[in-house]
Amino acid sequence: MSSPSESNHTGLRLFIPHVYSYETFSAWRREYLGFPNPGTIENLQKEVKSTHLTNFIFDGARADITKAVSMNPAFQLTHSFALGSSTAPPTYNFGAVVADAKSFMQGNVDHDGNLSARINHGWSPNNVTKMQTSLSASRGGNSMFQLEHDYLGLDYSLNVKAINPSPIDGSGAYFGNYLQSVSKHLALGAESVYQTGPSPLPGMPPISELSTSYIAKYTGQDWIATAQVQPAGVLQTTFWQKLGEKLEIAADLQLVAVRHRRDAIATVGAKYSLRQAMFRAQVDTTGKVSALLEQQLAPAFAFMVAGELDHVKSTAKVGLGIMIEASAAPPEELAGQPGYPPPY
Numbered sequence: 186m187s188s189p190s191e192s193n194h195t196g197l198r199l200f201i202p203h204v205y206s207y208e209t210f211s212a213w214r215r216e217y218l219g220f221p222n223p224g225t226i227e228n229l230q231k232e233v234k235s236t237h238l239t240n241f242i243f244d245g246a247r248a249d250i251t252k253a254v255s256m257n258p259a260f261q262l263t264h265s266f267a268l269g270s271s272t273a274p275p276t277y278n279f280g281a282v283v284a285d286a287k288s289f290m291q292g293n294v295d296h297d298g299n300l301s302a303r304i305n306h307g308w309s310p311n312n313v314t315k316m317q318t319s320l321s322a323s324r325g326g327n328s329m330f331q332l333e334h335d336y337l338g339l340d341y342s343l344n345v346k347a348i349n350p351s352p353i354d355g356s357g358a359y360f361g362n363y364l365q366s367v368s369k370h371l372a373l374g375a376e377s378v379y380q381t382g383p384s385p386l387p388g389m390p391p392i393s394e395l396s397t398s399y400i401a402k403y404t405g406q407d408w409i410a411t412a413q414v415q416p417a418g419v420l421q422t423t424f425w426q427k428l429g430e431k432l433e434i435a436a437d438l439q440l441v442a443v444r445h446r447r448d449a450i451a452t453v454g455a456k457y458s459l460r461q462a463m464f465r466a467q468v469d470t471t472g473k474v475s476a477l478l479e480q481q482l483a484p485a486f487a488f489m490v491a492g493e494l495d496h497v498k499s500t501a502k503v504g505l506g507i508m509i510e511a512s513a514a515p516p517e518e519l520a521g522q523p524g525y526p527p528p529y
Contacts, residue, residue, distance in 0.1 A: 220340035223372035223402060226362045227335075227344065229411050232425040236435035237454040238467040238475050243491055244502035245269030253512040258285040271502060298322030311337045333360075340366040356382040356392075364400065374400040418442040431458050472497035485510040 224231075234240055247267040254260040261282040268275035277296040284290065289305040301319040308314065317331040333346035342364045350357035357380075364374030375397055382392040398415040408426035420440040427433050433456045441448040454467035461481040468474045475493040482488055491504035 218340070220366035220369060222337055222340060223342060223364045223366045223374075223404075225335055225337070225342045225344060226364050226374060226376055226400060229364075229400065229402060229413070230423050230437075232409055232433070233411075233423045233435040233437055236425060236433050236456040236465070237437065237452060238465050238477055241465065241477055241491075242475050242493060242504070243267070243506065244271055244493065244504040247489075247504065247506040249506070249508045251508070251510045253510070258283060270504075299326070354383065362400075364402070370404050372402045372404075374402075376400065432456070433458075471495075 245267060246269045247265070249266075250264040252262045254262060259282065263278075263280040263282075265278040265280070266276075267273070278293055279295075280291065280293040282289075282291045287307045290303070292300070292302045294300045299320065299322050302317070304316045306314050313335045315331075315333045315335070317329070319327075319329045321328050329349060331346065331348045332350070333344060336343045344360070344362050346360040348358040348360075350359070359379045359381075360376065362374060362376035364372050366372045377395065377397045380392060380394045384391050396416050398413055400414075401412045403410045407428075408424065410422070410424050412420070412422045414420050418441065420438075420442075422438045423436065425433065425435040435454050435456075437452040439450045450470055452467060452469040454465065457464045463479045464476070466474075466476045473493060473495050475491070477489065477491045480488045480490075487508040489504070489506035489508070491502075491506070493502040495501070
């Protein structure tokens, strides 16, 4: 009989050729194909979301006061006030951010005691682990815990994620996605979601659902087009183009074709960037026209005006806001310092 050490050496001899073959294939792919990394599926529509108003529009009055305590490591405090909104009650939010070359930590708490936190840590330029949590102060409120990991390969990206995982009964929502460049411009991928949990009602079976969506991304010289197909009969396509140094346009189309429902929503928007101002405008097929102007009146003071007109409901919303930035760091520390380092 062979000794354990001989068995280990035999296993190594069988494993080393596979490692060498993979390294040879990777070197050949890098030299002759030259496919770029396609980015992550999480940022698939990053440019469109930055152009459209969905994540920026507001109504009522708001104020954001930010103070940079330190720049190396980055340490920032934020006070946010909002009132007079027709869709949300008055709120106050206190936030803090700490970041260095490898880690990013952010925490927020509102006037009701609801807490949220986010931590990103980069083990290497290609490996980033992310954690998010939110704790509700009210009884019966929804609390959440999320853990995920990103890996950026030579010409692909991989992400795994778990939301509210339970080591006791295995319940939770589990995500896995993969995006691969198949040419210098085209990337194809897929995302699977597995959700499991206890029975919602007595006599009913436990929840166990698996679904997969398919993704395509085409990157041109100054434009990006994406498409995502979900098995439930939902199709989302986006298009973004940079028309110049100051102008960007974006379009989004969502089609829903399920039983007893046929629906479609199209949104078109533009972003115009000036040296001291930024203007966004958007219109969609539900009859909404909206716009947002951010004017930098001073290096540490900005004024915002937002408006939305709903032609179908015959309603209008107006928002006014200010952003004030202050710094307790010395001028020599502020000079030449970039924004938050990766991982974001």
